[in-house]
Amino acid sequence: MGSKERNHPPKVRITLLKEKHIPRMIEWRNQPEIREHQPIAQLSHDQFLNFIHSQKSPHFWKLADREYILIIEEVTGGQPVGWMTLEISSQQHGLARLGYSIGKEHWGRGYATAAVRTLLVQLFTKTAIMRIEADCSVHNPTSVRVLEKCGFRKVGIKKEYLVINGRRVDHYYYELLKKNFK
Numbered sequence: 001m002g003s004k005e006r007n008h009p010p011k012v013r014i015t016l017l018k019e020k021h022i023p024r025m026i027e028w029r030n031q032p033e034i035r036e037h038q039p040i041a042q043l044s045h046d047q048f049l050n051f052i053h054s055q056k057s058p059h060f061w062k063l064a065d066r067e068y069i070l071i072i073e074e075v076t077g078g079q080p081v082g083w084m085t086l087e088i089s090s091q092q093h094g095l096a097r098l099g100y101s102i103g104k105e106h107w108g109r110g111y112a113t114a115a116v117r118t119l120l121v122q123l124f125t126k127t128a129i130m131r132i133e134a135d136c137s138v139h140n141p142t143s144v145r146v147l148e149k150c151g152f153r154k155v156g157i158k159k160e161y162l163v164i165n166g167r168r169v170d171h172y173y174y175e176l177l178k179k180n181f182k
């Protein structure tokens with residue numbers, strides 16, 4: 001655990017993507033550092049608006065089988081620092097998939113770890129989600145660290161899983177079961 005996080009774990013809150021966040025989302029998704037280890041489709045302002053209108057539930061834990069974009073805000077100043085994607089793969093079976101990114105200007109301060117932990121607590125206490133999966137490029141040790149700090153278990157490798165910047169990249173496949181979350 002890093003000294004910053006150990007001494008001053010940041011407090012974050014998670015909200016659904018709103019219209020006011022769109023300019024930051026577009027800016028972050030253009031950052032080469034954010035695109036280095038994950039495939040990111042750039043969306044226009046209108047495409048984000050359509051996405052927002054499709055996120056019908058005012059409370060993201062009242063979930064239907066679909067994908068949500070969640071904004072990570074630091075509690076003290078209220079500024080957005082990054083986002084997460086939450087895909088409810090199956091309500092019936094309690095399955096979800098998780099992704100996350102932090103604006104490069106906020107890296108290394110424990111925000112990703114705090115946000116993932118916050119979301120896991122909400123999912124495992126307020127929803128029927130029983131199992132969460134995440135994939136991570138084998139070339140992304142920072143993300144590996146975030147997942148393992150949050151209790152995810154490495155299951156295996158998906159060879160040549162995703163195309164990132166024109167090359168097929170191996171990914172680690174992680175899982176976390178509700179019964180193993182501390």
Ligand SMILES: CC(C)(COP(=O)(O)OP(=O)(O)OC[C@H]1O[C@@H](n2cnc3c(N)ncnc32)[C@H](O)[C@@H]1OP(=O)(O)O)[C@@H](O)C(=O)NCCC(=O)NCCS
Binds near residue numbers: 035101113143
């Ligand atoms: C991955 C990412 C979300 C991490 O965000 P963050 O807020 O900086 O993460 P945290 O500060 O919570 O934790 C980072 C951890 O990785 C560690 N770390 C950083 N660089 C590392 C490296 N090269 N090797 C190993 N660990 C590393 C940090 O020390 C810290 O661990 P610690 O608390 O034990 O010291 C951020 O770098 C990012 O958005 N990257 C681009 C998008 C991306 O890769 N998303 C994930 C796709 S799977």
